[in-house]
Amino acid sequence: MINIGLLGCGTVGSGIVKLLRKNAELISRRSGDDIVIKRVLERDREKCPELGLKPEMITQNWADIRDDAEIDIVVELIGGIEPAFQFVTEAMKQGKHVVSANKDLIAVKGRELFDTARENGVDFYFEASVAGGIPIVYPMKQSLAGNEVNEVIGILNGTTNYILTKMSREQSDFSEVLAEAQQLGYAEADPTSDVEGLDAARKIAILSSIAFNSRVTLDDVYVEGITSITAEDIKYGAELGYVIKLLAIAKQDDKGRIQVRVHPAFLPNNHPLAAVNDAFNAVFVHGDAVGEIMHYGRGAGQMPTASAVAGDIIEITRNIKNNNIARIGCTCYEEKTVLDINQLSAEYYIRMTVKDRPGVLAAIAGVLGNHNVSLATVLQKGRGENDAELVMITHEVMEKDLRDSLKVLEGMDIVRAINNVIRMEGTNRTE
Numbered sequence: 390m391i392n393i394g395l396l397g398c399g400t401v402g403s404g405i406v407k408l409l410r411k412n413a414e415l416i417s418r419r420s421g422d423d424i425v426i427k428r429v430l431e432r433d434r435e436k437c438p439e440l441g442l443k444p445e446m447i448t449q450n451w452a453d454i455r456d457d458a459e460i461d462i463v464v465e466l467i468g469g470i471e472p473a474f475q476f477v478t479e480a481m482k483q484g485k486h487v488v489s490a491n492k493d494l495i496a497v498k499g500r501e502l503f504d505t506a507r508e509n510g511v512d513f514y515f516e517a518s519v520a521g522g523i524p525i526v527y528p529m530k531q532s533l534a535g536n537e538v539n540e541v542i543g544i545l546n547g548t549t550n551y552i553l554t555k556m557s558r559e560q561s562d563f564s565e566v567l568a569e570a571q572q573l574g575y576a577e578a579d580p581t582s583d584v585e586g587l588d589a590a591r592k593i594a595i596l597s598s599i600a601f602n603s604r605v606t607l608d609d610v611y612v613e614g615i616t617s618i619t620a621e622d623i624k625y626g627a628e629l630g631y632v633i634k635l636l637a638i639a640k641q642d643d644k645g646r647i648q649v650r651v652h653p654a655f656l657p658n659n660h661p662l663a664a665v666n667d668a669f670n671a672v673f674v675h676g677d678a679v680g681e682i683m684h685y686g687r688g689a690g691q692m693p694t695a696s697a698v699a700g701d702i703i704e705i706t707r708n709i710k711n712n713n714i715a716r717i718g719c720t721c722y723e724e725k726t727v728l729d730i731n732q733l734s735a736e737y738y739i740r741m742t743v744k745d746r747p748g749v750l751a752a753i754a755g756v757l758g759n760h761n762v763s764l765a766t767v768l769q770k771g772r773g774e775n776d777a778e779l780v781m782i783t784h785e786v787m788e789k790d791l792r793d794s795l796k797v798l799e800g801m802d803i804v805r806a807i808n809n810v811i812r813m814e815g816t817n818r819t820e
């Protein structure tokens with residue numbers, strides 16, 4: 390029998406209790422042993438009895454799990470960095486294997502946790518920390534291990550994908566859709582981590598560390614959220630054949646330098662990620678052997694996340710049964726340079742309000758040209774009262790050149806406002 394110490398009996402914790410019970414027989418046959426929840430660390434005494442757990446299984450004292458020699462696997466579902474970091478570290482030092490769904494912890498303390506796992510010869514699995522139920526961590530570490538991966542692009546946050554999808558369908562503004570999403574429970578009361586891109590940033594830090602074999606932490610990720618996206622941007626983008634998504638992007642150039650960023654981006658309508666709508670997540674990967682692949686599914690929610698946690702528990706159980714533990718450790722054996730956002734080369738959408746007078750377009754194009762910013766498309770939209778709105782798409786240019794040119798434009802009296810600048814992605818796919 391494999392005994393589990395479950396830390397946290399909230400949404401996902403309850404999900405894992407239910408799943409291990411519902412599919413007990415097939416899980417036992419697939420893993421080679423019965424998997425039993427032995428103790429649960431949970432502050433709320435009401436939660437666990439509702440799930441049919443016996444009162445004597447519940448504890449408020451971490452030491453009851455840490456010091457229980459019969460517990461083989463600790464499943465950490467409490468979230469946040471402390472006390473999760475302390476609990477996971479201590480569990481590993483006691484020779485216990487660990488499954489965690491905690492992206493905050495792994496995106497910041499991954500290196501320390503892998504070191505501790507290796508020193509103590511235990512397994513550390515964390516499939517549920519990225520994109521909930523979608524298998525991506527383990528496939529990247531195992532099924533795609535023969536590839537040089539040069540691109541991982543994810544829609545890794547369901548809340549923002551829901552909001553942007555609804556803004557696109559209904560031509561509504563961000564604040565309106567956010568309020569509605571909060572009422573329906575699709576967005577948190579404090580939506581900062583989702584709408585400012587931090588949740589996605591943690592997840593892409595984890596994925597890029599695996600993809601590029603180099604430790605990328607949250608601080609390495611350039612982050613912009615979706616709060617400045619307007620219905621107008623979405624409408625103009627649609628006219629030009631693009632859809633907006635909050636993308637988490639990790640790329641490696643031919644010199645082995647990497648860029649890791651989260652920001653809203655326009656994707657061509659025919660890009661596979663453009664069809665990922667509502668609260669769904671997807672991860673698009675390009676490997677040198679496999680080419681393009683995309684993993685799609687539910688990135689959050691009780692049972693999808695429990696599905697990923699259960700997969701990890703089963704895999705560790707198989708490892709224990711076959712005396713084959715600590716097979717897949719930290720894959721970060723290199724130290725790669727993370728490029729600054731200024732070194733990015735991309736195409737950009739720019740929307741600005743300008744005076745509607747002869748020579749204005751030429752003056753603006755002149756400033757952009759002086760900074761090596763070449764235009765691919767220009768749309769002029771009348772605004773009335775002598776103002777016009779310009780929507781421009783650039784060719785591929787350096788972010789630094791674009792930023793320098795915008796500083797000059799901001800100081801010109803013919804430019805009333807630079808309303809938005811949005812990066813484009815996936816415009817030059819060859820497959």
Ligand code: HSE
Pocket residue numbers: 545546547548549583588688689
């Ligand atoms: N808040 C996240 C989302 C799920 O909206 O996708 C947990 O990471």
